[in-house]
Amino acid sequence: MTPATVQAPSKKKTPSGARELPGAYTGKLLRVDLTKKKCWAESWGPDDMRELIGGVGLGAMILYRETATRGGKGNVSWDHPDNRLILATGPMAGLPAWGSSGLTVVTIGAGTNGPTSTQANGFFGTNLKYSGYDAIVVQGQSRDWVYLYINDDVVQLRDAKFLVGKDTWQTQDALHEATGLAGHQLSVYSIGPAGESLVRFAAIQGDYGHVASKNGCGAVMGRKKLKAVAIVRGTKSLRAADARGLVQAADDIGFDLRTDPSAKSLYEYGTLPGVVNLSRLGALPIKNYTTNVPSIDMSQWEAPKLREGFDHRGHQCSACGMHHCHMSVIRKGDHKGSIVDEPEYEGWSGAGWAIGAVSDVDGVAWLNTELDKACLDVNEFGWICGWVMECQEKGYITEAQLGFRLTWGDIKGAARLIQMISRRQGFGDLLAEGVKRAAEKLGSPAKDCAIYTERGAAPRGHDHRARWDEMLDTCTSGTGTLESGVPVHPTEVGQPARINTFDGEAVAKFIAGIRGRRNFEDSLGMCIFTTRTRLENLCRALNAATGWDVTVPETVRFGRRTAAILRVVSLRSGHTPDLERPSTRYGSTPVDGPAKGQAVGEQWEKMVDTWYREVGYDRKTGKPLPATLKALGLDWLARDLWGKKA
Ligand code: SF4
Known part of the structure; x- marks a missing residue:
């Protein structure tokens, strides 16, 4: 196959009257049409940068503009050539601040067949920016497997036959x-067998252990027959509008992360402390939500113990000083000597607790990396594997159906399931459709044990029956995953520091109140762990980088604008309000543990009603109300959505 090559112009034509670019941007989007085998650089200007920033802000607008059907009433499906796969960085990517190599993937995902936004790190953001692009926008579908190679101005679609499988x-x-390149010299994001097989919860994995995992974005890449994106660390420079101010703001953010009680443990141990902390709240999902009482001594799951148990070395992302992301060596058991990526909390949860593997930490760490290699989302795998285990125990899925016996905590069996799902073998073909579709196919009583949202999204790796804010956020989100939480310094945006987490109305007001911040963070090109500082600090860094004067209220307004745009794409995708609810098991009442008897189902309708009222959306149609859109400066969207009623 002849590679399709673009020699991007080193100097773009400046339209008459165009203003100088803000600092930190390259000013170019890399467009890739896989059907036509064409790549080209497209300029974008200061006004769009200020309005969309990057990441999910940019991606949401591209989805809105480029994936509509039926005159704006429908949307292309995840597997349509016109679906866009947007791999976006943001203004902070490539600059000297911790966590500034962020990748945000925005697309119509295979899980919900609606919009998604999901993040990863590594070296992608930095390498892309140094190559001269702020984002890659992929459209079309290739006939043969290809990978995208970027080396400064040389952009090629190369034959990927040798990578298939x-x-x-x-x-x-x-x-x-x-x-001939290694480490950060070449950032690679790719799909494994699960993406090639269009598994609906396939992820995009990169730089050994970083995963954009939500809503089947790996299946989108598989449908486009794009096996990988490989970016050589470019040689172009980035300009910060106020370099001294940027370094000062970055220093303050680092100080905050090292010392603030809300971020310090993350700085020291990444997300490892989550296991023990969440178990104390009843939010650690154990054996497919069948219990909330750990059957073992939890001291072995303390963060220092988990890290001490493995030989490890730091594997931090570009320019990051967090003590997070490690490569470990398995010390004992069947996989002794294997190198694995230290699991995040969600790895311990999805590849461990959710499937009843609570003692064999070596086995769980190994299984978690097997999921990354196959490119399966660890959260949804936990829900599907735990569900199969419970259904086998109860006789709802027979040994003959599955092909073998799978019991709680069976790491080998879980690994076999990974292979079956990733290659759609036997019963794995059904499971590859994701929890919701598999459960609906089997029907009750098996269906009643499955954890999912009625839209088809998989919850994050917590027991949300003890975190109602995240359940509400997951069910109403326009991104197929959390859109508003986890709350960071909520008082900064006028919300209380703490609420009664089992008071549905208070929870709904809180989630509506903090809405916006997360979309702002996910537009910066930064890691969500290094944005756990005050918005004021993030504004200082962004303003120093770009030369803007963004204020804290503006960040929230920006995030809510992005949420409204995603909501409209979501509605176009057929996500009506009646689907905004948890499945029977997901919304059930815990039978034991710290949240025993707390019945989210009893307050669900009131929670959703309150949330709608607070965010200013129409409860019946799901549409953002004209007044809400106008207050956000989205008059054009109000007209698109409401016509003369706007
Ligand atoms: S906090 Fe962790 S994931 Fe985030 S940029 Fe730093 S090392 Fe990477």
């Missing part, structure tokens, strides 16, 4: 070998 780590190894 390889897992994500093997793919990265092969591309390093093919290019």
Whole structure:
């Protein structure tokens, strides 16, 4: 196959009257049409940058503008050539601040067949910006497997035959070998067998252990026959409008992360403390939500113990000083000597607690990396594997159906399930459709044990029956995952520091009140762990980088604008308000543990009503109300959505 090559112009034509670009931007989007095998650089200007920032802000607008059907009443499906796969950074990517190599993937995902926004880190953001692009926008579908190679102005769609069938780590190894580059010199994001097989919860995995995992974005990449994106660390420079101010703001953010009680443990141990902390709240999902009482001594799950148990070394992302992200060596058991990525909290949860594997930490760490290699979302895998285990125990799924016996905590069996799902073998073909579709196919009583939202999204790896804010956020979100939480310094946006987490009305007001911040963070090109500082600090960094004067209220307004745009794409995708609810098991009442008897189902309708009222959306149609849109400066969207009624 002849590679399609673009020699992007080193100097773009400046339209008459155009203003100088803000600092921190390259000013170019890399467009890739896989059907036509064409790549080209597209300029974008200061006004769009200020309005959309980058990341999910930019991605949401591209989805809105480019994926509509039926005159704006419908939307393309996830597997349509016109679906867009947007791999976006943001203004902070490539600059000297912690966590500034962020990748935000925005697309119509295969899980909900609606919009999604999901983040990862590593070296993607930095390498792309240094190559001269702020984002990649992929459209069309290739006939043959290709990978996208970027090396400054050389952009090529290359034959990926030699990569097909390889897992994500093997793919990265092969591309390093093919290019003679290693480590951060070449950032690789790819799909493994699950993405190739269009598994509806396939993820995009990169740089050995970083995962954009939500809503089947890996299946979108698979449908486009794009096996990988490989970006050589470019040689172009980035300009900060106020370099001294940027370094000062970045220093203050680092100080905050090291010392603020709300971020300190994250700085020291990443997300490891989550296991023990959440178990104390009844929010650690154990054995598919069948219990909230750990059957073992939890001291072995304390963060220092987890890290001490493995030989490890830091594997931090570009320019990041957090003590997070490690490569570990398995010390004992069947996989002794294997190198794995230290699991995040969600890895311990999805590859461990949710499936009843609570003692074999070596086995769980290994299984978690197997999921990354196959490119399966660890959260949804936890729900589906735990569900199969429970259904087998109860006789709802027979040994003959599955092909073997799978019991709680069976790591080998879970690994077998990964292979079956990733390659759609046997019963794995059904499971590859995701929890919701598999459960609906089998019907009750199996269906009643499955954890999902009625839209088809998989919850994050918590027991949300003890975190009603996250359940409400997951069910109403326009991104197929959390859109508003986790709350960071809520008082800064006028919300209380604490609420009664089992008071549905207070929870709904809180989630509506903090709405906006997260979309702002996900537009910066920064990691969500290094944005756990006050918005004021993030504004200082962004303003120093760009030369803008963004204020805290403006960040919230920006995030809510982005949420409204995603909501409209979501409605176009057929996500009506009646789907905004948890499945029977997801919305059930815990039978034991700290949240025993707390019945979210009894308050659900009131919670959703309150949320709608607070965010200013129409409860019946799900549409943002004209007044809400106008207050956000989205008059054009009000007209699109409401016509003359706007
Ligand atoms: S906090 Fe962790 S994931 Fe985030 S940028 Fe730093 S090392 Fe990477």
